[in-house]
Amino acid sequence: MTYRPVISTQADLERMWRHLMEPLGFGGSSLWFLPVGPDGEVHPAIVQVEDVDPLPPPEEVLAMVAGVASVVDDVAPGARVAFLRSRPGRRGVDADDRAWARELYAAARTVGVALEVVHLATDADVLPLPADAA
Known part of the structure; x- marks a missing residue:
């Protein structure tokens, strides 16, 4: 059976990321996205997107989000984008994670694409990075 979640709430989104990222454990930092x-x-x-920098240059994040928005609009018009940052380690949310989330939210506002709550996956957990905490 194919896994096809329906995202109605933040809890649905977190469950989806947990399902897709398990078993947890990462060799490097990546950024994942999919249309909702x-x-x-x-x-x-x-x-x-593998081997992403710990601290994102804003212009690179903006260019990436613009490209993602263009592709998503072609594939699934009217879709929102769900992003997750994965990285090795067991520590909770750190300054680099918040910087990634902050840049993704800012780029999405500039480009005009709707985002789901950005998430973080570490070797220990999957956590939301809401805009007001980024």
């Missing part, structure tokens, strides 16, 4: 349609259905394509 207006009806909450998740598009079956998940994309991983």
Whole structure:
């Protein structure tokens, strides 16, 4: 059976990321994204950008989010984008994680794409990085 979650709440989104990232344990830092349609259905394509910098240059994040928005609009018009940062280690949210979330939210506002709550996956847990905490 194919895993096809429907995202109606933040809890649904977190459950989806947990399902997709388990078993937890990462050799490097990555950024993952996928489209979530207006009806909450998740598009079956998940994309991983490997070896991302710990502290994102804002212009690079803006260019990446603009590219993601363009692709998502072609594949799933009207979709929101769900991002997750994964990295090795067992520590909780740190300054680099908050910087990534802050830059993703800022770039999405500039580009005009709707984002789901950004998440973080470490070797120990999956955690939300809401905009007001970034």
